[in-house]
Amino acid sequence: MAEIQMQVYEEIKREDDDHRYDDLKMEEKKIKNDHVVVLLWKKWIKTNCLALTINMLTTGIILTVIYFIVIAPLRQKLADIDMRLTAIEKQNGTKLRESENVESTNLGGKDTSFMVIFQEGILPTTPKILVASENTTRLSIRYFNQNKIQTITMDKSNTEYNLSKSVLPSVGIHMAGVELHSDEGINVYGFSLGAGVSGGYSSMPTRFASIKYIIPTLPAFYSYKNMIALTPCYQNTVVSINLKLKSGSVAYDNKQYSNNETIRIMVNKYDTFQLSTSSDLSGTLVTSSKPVIVVSGNQCNSAIPINIRAGDCNPFIESVLPTNQLDSMFITPYISTRLNNTVRIQAVNSTNLTIKTGKKAISKTLNAREFLDFYYNTISFISSSEDILVTSYPHGLSERKGDPFMMTIPGVNQYLYEYDFVVPTGFDSYISITVQSDATDGLFLDGNSLKSQSSVFSISEGMNNFSTFSLPISTGLYRIEHKKKVRFGLWIYGNGDPWDGYGYPAGMAYKAYN
Template structure:
């Protein structure tokens, strides 16, 4: 029968204020085979959004974050927690020590959202599945509430979505998809447009739903952009999302929105929204970027990245070398006043970052830095003047978030590369797809008591596995270039498990 109320089943008609649906009887509904009843929804929220002109001051606990303390092998303290016997953790000062309470963020459940792009009629979306196993995954569309089951394998590692999963304007919608897998995988989202007159792409590493959180700082770099974007997706009903918006480093407006499960909300602005704070009453997925953007040269390309929760930042970073990109913008975000020591190849600089702000530097060669508080780092490779590669945005995990092995996926139709950062004494010994990996000498830097190196190498599309014979931990990034095109994302990372 046609009723007003919770969204259970297939929607027939939706407006901004009422929903008419087909509903099966019963109070406690669960997933079933078919498209009328795939998810259990609760009642629509009754809270009203707050005024867009008021700006309540966030409570102090938004900005504070206690370090997790353990003892390094040297006897010094390591902030990442635990008291383990492993020798794979690196302390804030670069001393090797314990590695506790971190876990690989491969997962079995993911929410994917795709921000608006310049040409929505051309825009297509897909996910790439990084695993060497075979299995089944379930694809649940937010808009149609339709659930399908699909096989995946190292040869069947991509899945495509229809246009209903992508945002096309600001506001609240049901645009997105949930993917649930029979075993843990690494997952990457890719948006692309490929036609005779236009070509663009961008991708991000997806964060599993069990690692979604309630506090985020928005990263982006607005150079020559039409619109900066923020997209939020709710995983649970009655999720209140608070947006403390910043515009060009200044406080701008406060907004809040109440979302039902699987509702998505997009906000855009012509100004740089870096430093915007987003908090929520329930875990949410957050994606930031631009409708289109370019930096220094090349063509326009959409930017998008799934934002790391602020409880998953690090303090020590090595910026990877990016193949074919002689220069890139590095932006460091902080939640509170923070001092940063940046080691270049030939000099050291001391920098300060104000509360909920960021620091930029133009990066051409390898650099290492450590911060007095946890920070988030993004890299924005500049576009190429011959249009053989466009700019994009990519997350840089900290050295405490490196893994000792990765299973990852690389898209087709690009000239693809990987970048690796590792301790200089472990440059040799990498195993790629079961074979010793040969690479040219990397760039080196001295950071604290340790030496680090970074190198790049080309790689073909498909699913790959990489590890090291000495089981050392290393950073890994995947990216690619094409005519008026480019994309990039980290292959994986470790997350803290004791964030309370």
């Protein structure tokens, strides 16, 4: 019995050993399989890492080759093109402008809608409009103080129209001015004709009215006031006038305002607001919630100190260009019979200036809203790092032959290659032209060449070469053009006897914004 039990035990033990052996064998096989899998994964990872490294190196080599073969030469070509464009810009005396919001430039200068306003005078004057149109045009006139429209016809023989004196404002808000609409493009000039107190300006088309202006005036002459007048293009326009005053204060609505204080008013369409003060308002900033038209000037001024002036004082008036219609390069024109001229440069933002008169050049830095005055005789060159406003004040003449006047100087980039313009009655008038020196022989006035001019004054600065000349002209409508479509500057001005004078630019190219 014991022997049988021992045999049974041994058989059971052998079966257990066999099972244990099989389990070990299976475990060994599993371990070997896992090891193979690990080896395969390691091999796959190494292979892919190597392939990735090779691809990255290959890509780097290809990109390097592309850069040196394609991109680097292309960049060099672009740099060469940019240098050539810069040279062309300098040669042409113009600057190619880039602006995301600039839509186009109105190279024709003319338009169909205008709002014409004036300033308060010191003596009676006849306010009028001068209309330059190549063809007969129907012009509708709406006086601000009347809710009706009258229509007139203007043509080559009928270029001046007298307005009601209701267009002349006084201090405060009044319905004083006219709105004009024509059936084709015209140039319009606002003009006040009076005995020894005349003045005029080139009216900016309504569609170029804007919301920011920097004001040019001069120190007051005796008790005569400096003035700002403005009219909005839309109802419910909020206007802010931030004063720039060297001394004194401005009174409005029973309150005194000092330097850097702001006058705020609400003005509606067909209202004209006028502000007057004995302080110099140069650098005063006008901003508005909607576009406005602005004029500024003086009741009567001589442009130079009393102790050295010639002639009498004269009313100054000019349409103020908005800050988005300014430029950075200017040529001041030769003004026949007026060899003494004051130029005021008005900065909007901080800017670096270069001014050349004759062979003398100076550099100057102006801070925001500062101004600089200088004198010139025949021609001068002005350039700036930022857009500026430039105004000329030709001095008066002795022996009652002519009084001073105020005249905007458009920049080189604002020139046109053709103009229709009007010369007013009652003056010994002239036109002045500035043009690239190599293009003086392409100008034609009513079809007649102007190439044979005896007194031509020229100036050069870098690659900019400009010339200017002046010639007498009689009353009436004219057309001047450059046959090669070279753009040039044009001004009309005149002397009155006794003691009178006027001047204004014939027109300009306006920038149109979105």
